[in-house]
């Protein structure tokens with residue numbers, strides 16, 4: 389519906405982009421506005437008096453106006469531009485003074501992004517407050533029973549409630565309008581992180597009555613490095629600024645300064661003018677289209693939900709109902725907004741039988757962009773007792789074909805991962821490694837022969853079956869290696885170097901490495917080589933070996949680091965002659 393308004397998809401028609409919760413593609417009006425600023429009125433704002441400087445200032449302030457309209461801010465002065473939600477929350481948490489705090493507790497939701505946890509940890513230490521967590525269900529849902537428990541936590545001892553309007557890890561939409569109304573009755577300061585809401589559902593800060601509302605440009609079709617902090621006037625007057633420097637003062641001496649009023653008080657230094665102008669264009673696009681976007685995303689979410697629910701071996705987390713379409717006439721009515729159990733166009737799930745990173749690696753090869761991991765919500769993953777999820781997130785440019793292509797690619801991926809071991813050639817490197825010539829190292833040979841990354845992955849999956857698995861009881865902290873986007877374990881067991889990872893691809897790489905180690909450390913007769921030869925094996929460049937097999941270019945940074953760590957662990961064992 390909106391896809392043709394996003395030049396990215398004209399340039400990359402083959403790409404299925406389902407990672408909009410991480411960042412969105414840019415709307416054509418945003419690209420045009422940023423480009424026009426650079427080409428026609430590139431100057432800094434609020435200072436020069438020449439024509440293009442005035443023009444730049446005008447465009448910058450018009451963007452403030454468009455942003456104020458998007459969220460129904462009572463005045464433009466309550467819209468502060470900065471680098472994004474992270475900076476906004478840091479500004480609030482670090483700028484609160486003791487007289488602004490009315491209670492001893494900071495309440496946060498279990499699903500908060502790290503950006504809405506870490507600044508509060510600092511504040512709690514600075515002012516001696518405690519942090520209390522609002523729970524979700526065991527499946528990460530927020531329904532009537534979680535809401536009822538939450539309401540009970542909103543007592544007079546709570547100074548600050550910091551929560552997302554929509555969870556980035558689960559898609560849950562939280563009924564912030566009702567919650568802010570209850571929080572106001574207890575004089576609780578409310579900080580709402582709207583980063584994942586702003587591009588998907590109508591936002592009305594006046595109706596919500598929150599004290600602060602923050603979001604980032606890059607999640608709403610605008611550039612990276614720009615964002616918004618909305619605040620109620622009284623709070624903005626009292627809040628101390630975080631960025632001290634040019635433009636934010638009325639008077640400065642060597643020992644003292646007087647600050648401007650909001651918003652300039654918080655916009656010290658040269659701002660991201662181009663980014664702000666782009667954000668203004670995105671705000672206009674969203675203001676004009678948000679109801680149509682919401683309706684479009686609801687229908688795609690239903691399609692995605694049906695597709696995932698039909699497939700076996702998938703466990704969904706978070707709210708699963710499509711979000712309700714807001715009736716514009718109801719906005720403003722105190723009870724019009726309580727919607728429990730609803731989600732934006734985002735699904736978060738795990739596989740019963742497969743490692744997330746294996747599935748993701750195969751999906752990436754099929755041009756599906758999505759995200760696996762903890763999504764910067766590590767405490768949530770701990771509470772749910774999982775390492776992470778696969779997250780599929782929709783934007784206004786997503787269409788039916790994208791969902792269908794994803795579901796089809798998912799089927800192929802799971803079939804590849806499910807492949808029956810019996811029909812594969814079982815590789816036993818131990819038996820076959822008997823030469824110092826790489827050509828007869830079967831795993832290395834097969835990987836070298838494989839053409840294309842798909843086939844190489846297939847070979848790694850096959851190789852995973854040849855790994856001498858470290859027994860479960862030895863998968864302990866003593867032998868763990870972190871950093872492969874999942875833990876792995878390496879140790880000698882029965883005089884044999886063994887390893888294990890939940891990821892089949894990592895198991896394949898470990899099998900490949902151990903095949904090489906075995907070649908260098910075991911004689912033709914099956915005995916261990918001399919200490920000197922063992923040292924030589926410890927000095928061998930295993931990463932270069934993987935590179936020569938053309939494996940390394942496709943490793944993510946996390947995986948690359950993890951493999952380096954695994955190699956270091958193997959080398960340490962060789963040096964120690966560890967048994």
Ligand code: PLP
Nearest residue numbers: 472473474501503556583584604
């Ligand atoms: N809050 C939520 C809910 C998010 O999803 C994100 C980014 O993923 C952030 C905060 C941080 O946003 P930024 O990195 O743009 O500051």
